[in-house]
Amino acid sequence: xxxxxxxxxxxxxxxxxxxxxxxxxxxxxxxxxxxxxxxxxxxxxxxxxxxxxxxxxxxxxxxxxxxxxxxxxxxxxxxxxxxxxxxxxxxxxxxxxxxxxxxxxxxxxxxxxxxxxxxxxxxxxxxxxxxxxxxxxxxxxxxxxxxxxxxxxxxxxxxxxxxxxxxxxxxxxxxxxxxxxxxxxxxxxxxxxxxxxxxxxxxxxxxxxxxxxxxxxxxxxxxxxxxxxxxxxxxxxxxxxx
Numbered sequence: 001x002x003x004x005x006x007x008x009x010x011x012x013x014x015x016x017x018x019x020x021x022x023x024x025x026x027x028x029x030x031x032x033x034x035x036x037x038x039x040x041x042x043x044x045x046x047x048x049x050x051x052x053x054x055x056x057x058x059x060x061x062x063x064x065x066x067x068x069x070x071x072x073x074x075x076x077x078x079x080x081x082x083x084x085x086x087x088x089x090x091x092x093x094x095x096x097x098x099x100x101x102x103x104x105x106x107x108x109x110x111x112x113x114x115x116x117x118x119x120x121x122x123x124x125x126x127x128x129x130x131x132x133x134x135x136x137x138x139x140x141x142x143x144x145x146x147x148x149x150x151x152x153x154x155x156x157x158x159x160x161x162x163x164x165x166x167x168x169x170x171x172x173x174x175x176x177x178x179x180x181x182x183x184x185x186x187x188x189x190x191x192x193x194x195x196x197x198x199x200x201x202x203x204x205x206x207x208x209x210x211x212x213x214x215x216x217x218x219x220x221x222x223x224x225x226x227x228x229x230x231x232x233x234x235x236x237x238x239x240x241x242x
Contacts, residue, residue: 009034009042017046017053022062079159081110082125086185125159128184128224130195130239135188142171143191144210153215154194158182163199163220167213176200180207181222184230186239195230197222204233 009032016023029036043053043063053063088107111119135143150166157164164182169175180196187193191208198205227239 006042006045009038010045013039013042014046014051017051017063017065022064024062079155081122082155082159084110085122085126086129086187124224127227128158130184130186130227132186132188132234132237132239135191139188139191146192146209146212150212150215151209153217154182154209154212157215157217158185158194160217161221161224163218163222164196165216165218166207167215168207169211169213171211175213178207179218179220180205183222183225184227188237195234197225204230206233 012032013023013028016028025036025039029039032039047053052066054066055063085107111122154164156162164180166178166180167175168178179199180194181199182194182196184195185192186195186206191210194207194209196205196207197203
C-alpha cells in the first residue's frame with residue numbers, strides 16, 4: 001500500500017468523517033498505509049482546523065462528526081465569495097426586495113466565515129464594486145453575453161491586482177488589444193463595466209465586459225487606486241459601493 005502524503009490523508013479523512021458511517025481508526029490506518037499513531041495526529045490537525053471530531057464507542061475505536069455538524073456551513077474561496085457579493089449587488093440594484101430582503105445579513109455571514117485579515121481583504125474588494133443608474137434602453141439593446149473565459153480572468157485580475165490583457169471590440173466593431181488594470185467593477189444594470197487604467201492610451205478608460213473578446217491575466221501587478229482617481233471621468237454617472 002502506497003503511503004499518501006499528509007495533505008491527501010487529511011482530505012481523505014475529512015471526506016470519510018463527512019460520510020454517514022463512523023470512521024474505524026485501524027481500518028483508516030491500513031487504508032492510508034500509515035500507523036495508528038499517525039492517524040491520531042492527523043485527526044488532531046483536523047480538530048485544530050475547527051472540525052469537531054469526536055470519539056465513537058463502536059468497534060475498533062472509531063471517530064465521527066456530530067450529526068448536526070455541517071448544517072449551514074459552507075466553505076468558500078475569495079473568488080466564490082466575490083461572486084456571491086456581486087450577486088447580492090445585482091439583486092439589490094434591481095430592487096429585488098422579495099428575494100433580497102436579507103442581503104445585509106447574508107453579506108455579514110459571508111464575511112464572518114473568514115479570518116479578520118481575509119475579511120479586510122474582501123471588504124476592500126467590496127469597496128471596488130460600484131453600482132450606478134440603470135442603463136438606457138438603447139444601451140441594453142446592444143448588450144451581449146460575457147463568456148466565462150473572459151469573466152474568470154477578469155475577476156482573477158481584479159482580485160489579485162494583476163494587469164489584464166484583453167481583446168476589445170468597441171461600439172464601432174473595431175478590435176484592439178489592450179493591457180489594462182481593472183481597478184473597479186461598475187454595474188449599470190444590466191451592463192457590467194471594468195473601470196481601468198489603460199496602458200495603451202495611458203489614461204483611465206471604462207470597458208464594457210460584454211465587449212471583451214478574450215482576456216489573459218499577466219504576472220504584472222498593480223496597486224488599486226481610490227475611486228477619487230476615476231470619478232472625474234464618471235461625470236453624470238453617480239455610483240455607490242455595494
